[in-house]
Amino acid sequence: MFHGSMVALITPMTENGDIDEAALEALVAFHLENGTDAIVAMGTTGESATLTHKEHRHVVKQVIKLVAGKIPVIAGTGSNSTHEALELTKSAKEDGADACLLVTPYYNKPTQEGLYLHYKKIAEQVSVPQILYNVPGRTACDILPETVERLAAMENIVAIKEATGDLQRAKDIMNRCGDSLDVISGDDGTAMELMLMGGKGDISVTANVAPAAMHEMCKLAIAGDRSGAEAINVKLEKLHSALFLEANPIPVKWAMHKMGYGSEGIRLPLTPFANRCRDELLTAMEYADVNIIE
Numbered sequence: 001m002f003h004g005s006m007v008a009l010i011t012p013m014t015e016n017g018d019i020d021e022a023a024l025e026a027l028v029a030f031h032l033e034n035g036t037d038a039i040v041a042m043g044t045t046g047e048s049a050t051l052t053h054k055e056h057r058h059v060v061k062q063v064i065k066l067v068a069g070k071i072p073v074i075a076g077t078g079s080n081s082t083h084e085a086l087e088l089t090k091s092a093k094e095d096g097a098d099a100c101l102l103v104t105p106y107y108n109k110p111t112q113e114g115l116y117l118h119y120k121k122i123a124e125q126v127s128v129p130q131i132l133y134n135v136p137g138r139t140a141c142d143i144l145p146e147t148v149e150r151l152a153a154m155e156n157i158v159a160i161k162e163a164t165g166d167l168q169r170a171k172d173i174m175n176r177c178g179d180s181l182d183v184i185s186g187d188d189g190t191a192m193e194l195m196l197m198g199g200k201g202d203i204s205v206t207a208n209v210a211p212a213a214m215h216e217m218c219k220l221a222i223a224g225d226r227s228g229a230e231a232i233n234v235k236l237e238k239l240h241s242a243l244f245l246e247a248n249p250i251p252v253k254w255a256m257h258k259m260g261y262g263s264e265g266i267r268l269p270l271t272p273f274a275n276r277c278r279d280e281l282l283t284a285m286e287y288a289d290v291n292i293i294e
Contacts, residue, residue: 001129001158002072002099002184003200003222004037005214007207008045010253011059012262019055021062023262028066030261031207035215036071039063040101040203043076044138045249050267057091064096074203078103078133082118089126099129101161101203106139112147123154130156135163135186145172152181161186161203167193174198188240192233195221205248206239209255210288238284245277255281260293 009031012023031039041063042048042056051059060075067073075092077100079085089100105118123130132151136142142164151157162170163186170183174197177183182200185191191202195218207214213232220228243251250266254273257264264272273281285292 002038002074002131002182003218004202005035005207005211005218006038006040006074006184006201006203007031007036007211007214008040008043008203008205009063010208010249010256010262011042011046011051012253012256013265013267015263015265017265017267019059020262020265024059024062025066027256027261028063031211032067032070034211036207036211037201037215037218038072038074038098039067040074040076041097043101043133043203044103044135045205045208045252046076047249047267047270048076050270053088056088057095060092060097061095072098074099074101074131076101076103078105080105080108082121085118086122086125089122089128089130093126093128097128099131099158100126101131101133103133103135104139104141104143106141109140112144115141115143116147116150119151119157120154123151123157127156129158131158131184132160133163133186134160137164145169145176148173148181149176152177158182159184159200162194163187165190167197170194170199171197188243189237192217192221192229196224196226196229205243205252206236208252209239209243209259209285209290210236213288235288239288239290242277242281242284245280246274251277251281254278255285255290258282258285258292259290 012020075097077088159182165187185202217232
């Protein structure tokens with residue numbers, strides 16, 4: 001249902017941290033022009049952790065409006081509170097999101113049974129396609145393949161974003177779940193290999209900066225064309241790495257500013273991209289033939 005290069009969209013901000021509406025409109029147009037297969041609004045890269053619920057919903061609604069049905073819009077609706085995740089998911093459905101992306105409950109450290117019941121409750125109460133999101137490096141919470149297998153039996157849990165970078169883990173989930181659940185990469189550095197072994201796409205940070213290249217690479221990898229995918233990915237590998245020189249989305253927001261999409265605005269506790277890292281990211285952008293205008 002959801003495949004290819006799915007950008008984990010930044011939320012552009014003004015210097016004082018307000019949402020930059022004009023830059024958001026330009027960003028959506030940029031992705032529609034460059035072949036992005038779906039937009040994820042209000043995920044980690046969108047700074048969901050520092051936006052109010054009102055702002056969160058506003059950004060999702062704006063992206064849906066701007067996309068106008070041309071490609072799917074996936075709303076980030078996860079929380080460490082089941083009640084809060086449920087409310088965010090209901091709101092996203094009401095606003096017209098095509099699917100919701102639900103990160104594992106962070107900080108609480110729930111058991112596997114708690115994770116199962118958390119996702120089960122949301123899936124039962126909101127009839128929208130739902131994508132599990134596993135990123136234990138950020139959440140201190142790891143949904144195990146056997147729990148994913150249990151949840152795959154639910155009709156509207158359609159995929160998992162696996163951001164561990166562990167290809168063996170991804171293969172285990174594929175073997176357990178078969179056609180009942182798609183596996184999507186959440187780690188740009190290993191995304192090509194995951195798709196070549198059966199993954200359906202990549203929810204990508206790099207796609208913010210190089211959407212056309214990521215679209216083509218994902219298309220070829222999903223089709224099993226290793227040589228074609230590798231020829232593109234070799235130009236992107238430095239970007240995959242440099243965009244994590246500091247915590248995401250610090251580097252990618254600065255990169256988008258250099259491309260002309262908004263200011264360097266970012267909200268505390270995140271801080272502007274460190275001067276000592278900027279040359280390395282610029283070099284990676286240039287190597288990937290990114291258009292730098294600032």
